[in-house]
Amino acid sequence: MNAAVRKQHPTGISGLLCYAGRVLLIALPTLALTHAIFSDALAPTLPSLPLTFTILPFVIWTALRFGQREVTALNALVCIIAVWHTIAGRGPFAPAPLSTSLLLLLAFMGTVVSTGLVLNTVVGERGRAFEALAQALRTLKEEAIRDPLTNLYNRRFLRDYLPRELLRAAREGIRVAVIMIDLDRFKRVNDTAGHAAGDFVLTEIATLLKRHIRGTDIACRYGGEEFTLVLPNATLQSARSRGEAICSAIREGGGQLMGVTASLGVALFPDHAAEPESLLRAADKALYDAKGRGRNQVRIFARGAAKISSFRSKTTKRAHA
Numbered sequence: 001m002n003a004a005v006r007k008q009h010p011t012g013i014s015g016l017l018c019y020a021g022r023v024l025l026i027a028l029p030t031l032a033l034t035h036a037i038f039s040d041a042l043a044p045t046l047p048s049l050p051l052t053f054t055i056l057p058f059v060i061w062t063a064l065r066f067g068q069r070e071v072t073a074l075n076a077l078v079c080i081i082a083v084w085h086t087i088a089g090r091g092p093f094a095p096a097p098l099s100t101s102l103l104l105l106l107a108f109m110g111t112v113v114s115t116g117l118v119l120n121t122v123v124g125e126r127g128r129a130f131e132a133l134a135q136a137l138r139t140l141k142e143e144a145i146r147d148p149l150t151n152l153y154n155r156r157f158l159r160d161y162l163p164r165e166l167l168r169a170a171r172e173g174i175r176v177a178v179i180m181i182d183l184d185r186f187k188r189v190n191d192t193a194g195h196a197a198g199d200f201v202l203t204e205i206a207t208l209l210k211r212h213i214r215g216t217d218i219a220c221r222y223g224g225e226e227f228t229l230v231l232p233n234a235t236l237q238s239a240r241s242r243g244e245a246i247c248s249a250i251r252e253g254g255g256q257l258m259g260v261t262a263s264l265g266v267a268l269f270p271d272h273a274a275e276p277e278s279l280l281r282a283a284d285k286a287l288y289d290a291k292g293r294g295r296n297q298v299r300i301f302a303r304g305a306a307k308i309s310s311f312r313s314k315t316t317k318r319a320h321a
Contacts, residue, residue, distance in 0.1 A: 023066065027074055030058035034078050037092065038085035049092040052108055059112055063120040071120045079109045147221040149199055150206035158220045158228055162276040165218075165232060166269055176269040177239035179229040180283040181209075181246065184261045184295040186225035193258060201257055205250065212246050228280070236300065239266050243298040251296060263290035267301040 036042050037051045055078065063071050085091040086105050093104040145157035153161070162178075169176045183205065190198040202225065209219045209227060218230040231239055243264045250262045265286030273279040282301040290299040 023070060026058065026062050026065065027077075030055065030062070030074060031077055031081065033058065034081045035085075038082050038090060040085075040090045052092055055112065056115060059116045060119060063116045064123055066120075068117070068120055068124070071116045075113050075116045078112055082108060150203055150221050152206050152209070152227070153218060153220040155220065155222055158218070158222070158230070159276075161218060162230060162279070165230060166274075166276055166279070169232065169269060170274075174233045175235060175271070176279075177229075177231040177234035177236070177242075178267050178269070178279050178283040179231065179239060179243050179246075180222070180265045180267075180280070180287040181227040181229070182263050182287055182291065183225040183250075184263055184291075186260060189258045189260060197258060201260055204253070204257055205260075205262075208249055208253070209246065212242065212249065228283075234268075236266075236268050236271070239268065240298065240300060247296065247298050261296035263287055263295045264298045265290055265301065266298060272301045272303075 034055055037055070042051060059071075059075065059078070062074050082091065082105060086093050086101060093101045093108070095101075096104060145153055145160075147154045165176060183201070186198065186201070189201055202221075205227065206219070206221070209229065213219055213229060213231070216232050220228045220230070222228045229242070231242065234242075243266050247262055247264055250257060250260065253260070265283045265288070267273060267279050267282035267286060269279050272282045286299040286301040290297050293299070
Protein backbone atom coordinates (compact mmCIF):
# COMPACT_ATOMS: atom_id res chain seq x y z
CA MET A 1 0.00 0.00 0.00
CA ASN A 2 1.26 3.47 -0.83
CA ALA A 3 2.85 5.20 2.15
CA ALA A 4 1.31 8.50 1.15
CA VAL A 5 -2.14 6.91 1.29
CA ARG A 6 -1.50 5.20 4.64
CA LYS A 7 -0.18 8.36 6.27
CA GLN A 8 -2.39 10.90 4.57
CA HIS A 9 -3.65 13.49 7.03
CA PRO A 10 -7.44 13.84 6.96
CA THR A 11 -8.98 17.23 6.30
CA GLY A 12 -12.31 18.53 7.47
CA ILE A 13 -14.57 17.29 10.24
CA SER A 14 -15.89 14.36 8.23
CA GLY A 15 -12.34 13.30 7.35
CA LEU A 16 -11.23 13.47 10.98
CA LEU A 17 -14.23 11.47 12.15
CA CYS A 18 -13.67 8.84 9.46
CA TYR A 19 -9.98 8.56 10.34
CA ALA A 20 -10.74 8.36 14.08
CA GLY A 21 -13.27 5.65 13.37
CA ARG A 22 -10.71 3.62 11.44
CA VAL A 23 -8.18 3.94 14.27
CA LEU A 24 -10.70 2.95 16.93
CA LEU A 25 -11.87 0.02 14.83
CA ILE A 26 -8.46 -1.60 15.23
CA ALA A 27 -7.37 -0.07 18.57
CA LEU A 28 -10.39 -1.02 20.68
CA PRO A 29 -10.36 -4.77 19.83
CA THR A 30 -6.59 -4.89 20.33
CA LEU A 31 -6.70 -3.21 23.74
CA ALA A 32 -9.77 -5.21 24.79
CA LEU A 33 -8.07 -8.48 23.88
CA THR A 34 -4.87 -7.46 25.69
CA HIS A 35 -6.85 -6.55 28.80
CA ALA A 36 -8.80 -9.81 28.69
CA ILE A 37 -5.61 -11.88 28.40
CA PHE A 38 -3.57 -10.09 31.08
CA SER A 39 -6.45 -9.61 33.55
CA ASP A 40 -7.05 -13.37 33.57
CA ALA A 41 -10.60 -12.81 32.35
CA LEU A 42 -10.16 -15.74 29.95
CA ALA A 43 -8.12 -17.89 32.28
CA PRO A 44 -11.05 -20.05 33.48
CA THR A 45 -11.77 -21.21 29.94
CA LEU A 46 -8.58 -20.72 27.93
CA PRO A 47 -4.86 -20.86 28.76
CA SER A 48 -3.55 -17.28 28.84
CA LEU A 49 0.02 -17.84 27.67
CA PRO A 50 -0.78 -19.09 24.14
CA LEU A 51 -3.37 -16.34 23.81
CA THR A 52 -0.67 -13.66 23.94
CA PHE A 53 0.20 -14.55 20.35
CA THR A 54 -3.31 -13.55 19.21
CA ILE A 55 -2.35 -9.92 19.83
CA LEU A 56 0.28 -10.00 17.06
CA PRO A 57 -2.19 -10.09 14.10
CA PHE A 58 -3.73 -6.87 15.41
CA VAL A 59 -0.29 -5.30 15.72
CA ILE A 60 0.58 -6.39 12.19
CA TRP A 61 -2.70 -5.04 10.80
CA THR A 62 -2.06 -1.68 12.48
CA ALA A 63 1.45 -1.55 11.04
CA LEU A 64 0.07 -2.17 7.55
CA ARG A 65 -2.79 0.30 7.75
CA PHE A 66 -1.51 3.26 9.76
CA GLY A 67 1.51 5.46 10.24
CA GLN A 68 4.32 5.23 12.76
CA ARG A 69 2.58 7.52 15.27
CA GLU A 70 -0.50 5.32 15.51
CA VAL A 71 1.57 2.12 15.65
CA THR A 72 3.78 3.52 18.43
CA ALA A 73 0.77 4.68 20.47
CA LEU A 74 -1.01 1.32 20.20
CA ASN A 75 2.17 -0.61 21.04
CA ALA A 76 2.71 1.59 24.09
CA LEU A 77 -0.86 1.02 25.32
CA VAL A 78 -0.56 -2.75 24.85
CA CYS A 79 2.72 -2.79 26.80
CA ILE A 80 1.28 -0.61 29.58
CA ILE A 81 -1.66 -2.97 30.02
CA ALA A 82 0.68 -5.98 30.08
CA VAL A 83 3.05 -4.39 32.64
CA TRP A 84 0.19 -3.16 34.87
CA HIS A 85 -1.49 -6.54 35.18
CA THR A 86 1.80 -8.46 35.52
CA ILE A 87 2.93 -6.21 38.39
CA ALA A 88 -0.48 -6.73 40.00
CA GLY A 89 0.10 -10.48 39.84
CA ARG A 90 -2.29 -11.20 37.02
CA GLY A 91 -1.83 -12.49 33.49
CA PRO A 92 0.02 -15.33 31.78
CA PHE A 93 3.44 -14.32 33.12
CA ALA A 94 2.54 -13.76 36.80
CA PRO A 95 2.59 -17.41 37.99
CA ALA A 96 6.26 -17.79 37.05
CA PRO A 97 9.11 -16.74 39.37
CA LEU A 98 9.82 -13.02 39.36
CA SER A 99 12.92 -13.19 37.15
CA THR A 100 11.20 -15.48 34.68
CA SER A 101 8.07 -13.34 34.74
CA LEU A 102 10.09 -10.22 33.93
CA LEU A 103 11.94 -11.99 31.12
CA LEU A 104 8.67 -13.20 29.61
CA LEU A 105 7.19 -9.71 29.90
CA LEU A 106 10.25 -8.14 28.24
CA ALA A 107 10.14 -10.75 25.47
CA PHE A 108 6.46 -10.04 24.90
CA MET A 109 6.95 -6.27 24.77
CA GLY A 110 10.00 -6.64 22.51
CA THR A 111 8.06 -8.83 20.12
CA VAL A 112 5.11 -6.43 19.99
CA VAL A 113 7.24 -3.31 19.55
CA SER A 114 9.69 -4.79 17.05
CA THR A 115 6.93 -6.43 14.99
CA GLY A 116 4.89 -3.25 14.82
CA LEU A 117 7.62 -0.69 14.25
CA VAL A 118 9.89 -2.74 12.02
CA LEU A 119 7.03 -3.90 9.81
CA ASN A 120 5.65 -0.35 9.68
CA THR A 121 9.08 0.97 8.66
CA VAL A 122 9.51 -1.68 5.98
CA VAL A 123 6.06 -1.02 4.58
CA GLY A 124 6.71 2.72 4.70
CA GLU A 125 10.00 2.37 2.83
CA ARG A 126 8.30 0.15 0.27
CA GLY A 127 5.55 2.71 -0.14
CA ARG A 128 8.07 5.51 -0.61
CA ALA A 129 9.94 3.40 -3.15
CA PHE A 130 6.72 2.87 -5.09
CA GLU A 131 5.98 6.59 -4.92
CA ALA A 132 9.47 7.42 -6.16
CA LEU A 133 9.05 4.92 -8.99
CA ALA A 134 5.66 6.39 -9.90
CA GLN A 135 7.16 9.88 -9.91
CA ALA A 136 10.03 8.70 -12.10
CA LEU A 137 7.56 7.14 -14.53
CA ARG A 138 5.54 10.37 -14.61
CA THR A 139 8.71 12.34 -15.29
CA LEU A 140 9.78 9.90 -17.98
CA LYS A 141 6.36 10.10 -19.61
CA GLU A 142 6.46 13.90 -19.54
CA GLU A 143 9.95 13.93 -21.04
CA ALA A 144 8.77 11.57 -23.78
CA ILE A 145 6.12 14.05 -24.95
CA ARG A 146 8.05 17.29 -24.40
CA ASP A 147 10.67 18.93 -26.55
CA PRO A 148 13.74 19.31 -24.29
CA LEU A 149 14.80 22.68 -25.76
CA THR A 150 11.53 24.60 -25.85
CA ASN A 151 9.49 22.55 -23.35
CA LEU A 152 6.64 22.54 -25.85
CA TYR A 153 4.88 19.31 -26.68
CA ASN A 154 6.65 17.30 -29.36
CA ARG A 155 5.52 15.58 -32.53
CA ARG A 156 4.91 12.28 -30.75
CA PHE A 157 2.41 13.94 -28.44
CA LEU A 158 0.72 15.66 -31.40
CA ARG A 159 0.25 12.34 -33.22
CA ASP A 160 -1.44 10.91 -30.14
CA TYR A 161 -3.42 14.01 -29.14
CA LEU A 162 -4.84 15.18 -32.47
CA PRO A 163 -6.90 12.05 -33.32
CA ARG A 164 -8.48 12.09 -29.87
CA GLU A 165 -9.22 15.80 -30.12
CA LEU A 166 -10.84 15.42 -33.53
CA LEU A 167 -13.02 12.57 -32.23
CA ARG A 168 -14.14 14.76 -29.37
CA ALA A 169 -14.80 17.67 -31.75
CA ALA A 170 -16.85 15.47 -34.07
CA ARG A 171 -18.88 14.16 -31.15
CA GLU A 172 -19.57 17.68 -29.85
CA GLY A 173 -20.02 19.24 -33.28
CA ILE A 174 -17.25 21.84 -32.93
CA ARG A 175 -14.36 22.90 -35.15
CA VAL A 176 -10.64 22.50 -34.54
CA ALA A 177 -8.03 24.69 -36.20
CA VAL A 178 -4.45 23.64 -36.93
CA ILE A 179 -1.78 26.26 -37.58
CA MET A 180 1.57 25.21 -38.99
CA ILE A 181 4.39 27.70 -38.42
CA ASP A 182 7.80 27.73 -40.08
CA LEU A 183 10.53 30.27 -39.33
CA ASP A 184 11.73 31.97 -42.51
CA ARG A 185 15.41 31.58 -43.38
CA PHE A 186 16.18 30.24 -39.92
CA LYS A 187 19.21 28.37 -41.25
CA ARG A 188 20.87 31.71 -41.80
CA VAL A 189 20.77 32.35 -38.04
CA ASN A 190 22.61 29.10 -37.32
CA ASP A 191 25.12 29.74 -40.11
CA THR A 192 25.95 33.33 -39.11
CA ALA A 193 25.45 33.46 -35.35
CA GLY A 194 25.88 29.81 -34.37
CA HIS A 195 23.62 27.09 -33.07
CA ALA A 196 23.46 28.60 -29.58
CA ALA A 197 21.87 31.70 -31.07
CA GLY A 198 19.52 29.50 -33.06
CA ASP A 199 18.49 27.64 -29.91
CA PHE A 200 17.87 30.96 -28.19
CA VAL A 201 15.58 32.07 -31.00
CA LEU A 202 13.65 28.81 -30.82
CA THR A 203 13.10 29.15 -27.06
CA GLU A 204 11.98 32.77 -27.53
CA ILE A 205 9.55 31.69 -30.24
CA ALA A 206 8.19 29.00 -27.91
CA THR A 207 7.66 31.61 -25.17
CA LEU A 208 5.91 33.88 -27.66
CA LEU A 209 3.60 31.07 -28.79
CA LYS A 210 2.64 30.29 -25.19
CA ARG A 211 1.64 33.93 -24.72
CA HIS A 212 -0.61 33.84 -27.79
CA ILE A 213 -2.60 30.67 -27.06
CA ARG A 214 -5.42 29.84 -24.68
CA GLY A 215 -5.22 27.31 -21.89
CA THR A 216 -7.14 24.82 -24.02
CA ASP A 217 -4.81 25.22 -27.02
CA ILE A 218 -1.79 23.03 -27.67
CA ALA A 219 1.60 24.25 -28.91
CA CYS A 220 4.06 21.71 -30.32
CA ARG A 221 7.51 21.80 -31.81
CA TYR A 222 6.88 19.81 -34.95
CA GLY A 223 10.53 19.55 -35.86
CA GLY A 224 13.50 21.82 -36.49
CA GLU A 225 12.20 25.37 -36.85
CA GLU A 226 8.62 24.24 -37.48
CA PHE A 227 5.84 24.53 -34.89
CA THR A 228 2.21 23.42 -34.77
CA LEU A 229 -0.72 24.90 -32.89
CA VAL A 230 -3.98 23.05 -32.26
CA LEU A 231 -6.89 25.32 -31.38
CA PRO A 232 -10.00 23.43 -30.20
CA ASN A 233 -13.40 25.08 -30.62
CA ALA A 234 -12.01 27.67 -33.05
CA THR A 235 -13.55 29.35 -36.06
CA LEU A 236 -11.75 30.17 -39.28
CA GLN A 237 -11.78 33.84 -38.37
CA SER A 238 -10.42 33.29 -34.85
CA ALA A 239 -7.68 30.99 -36.18
CA ARG A 240 -6.80 33.55 -38.86
CA SER A 241 -6.64 36.32 -36.24
CA ARG A 242 -4.46 34.18 -33.98
CA GLY A 243 -2.11 33.42 -36.87
CA GLU A 244 -1.89 37.07 -37.85
CA ALA A 245 -1.13 38.10 -34.27
CA ILE A 246 1.66 35.52 -34.02
CA CYS A 247 3.09 36.47 -37.41
CA SER A 248 3.11 40.14 -36.42
CA ALA A 249 4.63 39.45 -32.99
CA ILE A 250 7.48 37.42 -34.51
CA ARG A 251 8.15 40.09 -37.11
CA GLU A 252 8.22 42.78 -34.45
CA GLY A 253 10.62 40.70 -32.35
CA GLY A 254 13.39 42.34 -34.31
CA GLY A 255 16.90 41.94 -32.97
CA GLN A 256 15.90 39.64 -30.14
CA LEU A 257 14.73 37.10 -32.71
CA MET A 258 17.71 37.83 -35.01
CA GLY A 259 15.38 39.31 -37.65
CA VAL A 260 13.51 36.01 -38.09
CA THR A 261 10.00 36.10 -39.57
CA ALA A 262 7.44 33.32 -39.90
CA SER A 263 5.15 31.80 -42.50
CA LEU A 264 1.91 30.26 -41.26
CA GLY A 265 -0.65 27.90 -42.76
CA VAL A 266 -4.13 27.42 -41.33
CA ALA A 267 -6.53 24.50 -41.82
CA LEU A 268 -9.86 23.81 -40.15
CA PHE A 269 -11.58 20.58 -39.10
CA PRO A 270 -13.93 19.42 -40.55
CA ASP A 271 -14.10 22.08 -43.29
CA HIS A 272 -10.73 21.35 -44.87
CA ALA A 273 -10.08 17.79 -43.70
CA ALA A 274 -11.74 15.18 -41.50
CA GLU A 275 -8.68 13.07 -40.61
CA PRO A 276 -5.68 14.04 -38.45
CA GLU A 277 -3.03 13.42 -41.12
CA SER A 278 -5.13 15.11 -43.81
CA LEU A 279 -5.64 18.13 -41.56
CA LEU A 280 -1.90 18.43 -40.91
CA ARG A 281 -1.19 18.11 -44.63
CA ALA A 282 -3.75 20.80 -45.39
CA ALA A 283 -2.14 23.21 -42.91
CA ASP A 284 1.29 22.28 -44.26
CA LYS A 285 0.16 22.96 -47.81
CA ALA A 286 -1.12 26.38 -46.77
CA LEU A 287 2.21 27.01 -45.03
CA TYR A 288 4.26 26.25 -48.12
CA ASP A 289 1.91 28.37 -50.18
CA ALA A 290 2.80 31.22 -47.80
CA LYS A 291 6.47 30.42 -48.37
CA GLY A 292 6.01 30.47 -52.12
CA ARG A 293 4.22 33.81 -52.06
CA GLY A 294 7.00 35.69 -50.31
CA ARG A 295 7.05 34.38 -46.69
CA ASN A 296 6.15 36.38 -43.56
CA GLN A 297 2.40 35.91 -44.00
CA VAL A 298 -0.61 33.76 -43.11
CA ARG A 299 -2.37 31.57 -45.64
CA ILE A 300 -5.66 29.70 -45.30
CA PHE A 301 -5.96 26.29 -46.92
CA ALA A 302 -8.19 26.04 -49.98
CA ARG A 303 -8.52 23.03 -52.23
CA GLY A 304 -6.23 23.45 -55.19
CA ALA A 305 -4.61 26.57 -53.76
CA ALA A 306 -4.31 28.24 -50.38
CA LYS A 307 -6.33 31.41 -49.99
CA ILE A 308 -4.37 34.38 -48.68
CA SER A 309 -5.52 35.90 -45.43
CA SER A 310 -6.33 39.55 -45.03
CA PHE A 311 -3.00 40.03 -43.29
CA ARG A 312 0.33 40.49 -45.03
CA SER A 313 3.36 42.08 -43.51
CA LYS A 314 3.96 45.55 -44.85
CA THR A 315 7.63 44.71 -45.03
CA THR A 316 7.25 41.47 -46.99
CA LYS A 317 8.21 42.82 -50.37
CA ARG A 318 11.11 44.80 -48.98
CA ALA A 319 12.34 41.88 -46.85
CA HIS A 320 12.25 39.36 -49.67
CA ALA A 321 12.92 41.50 -52.70
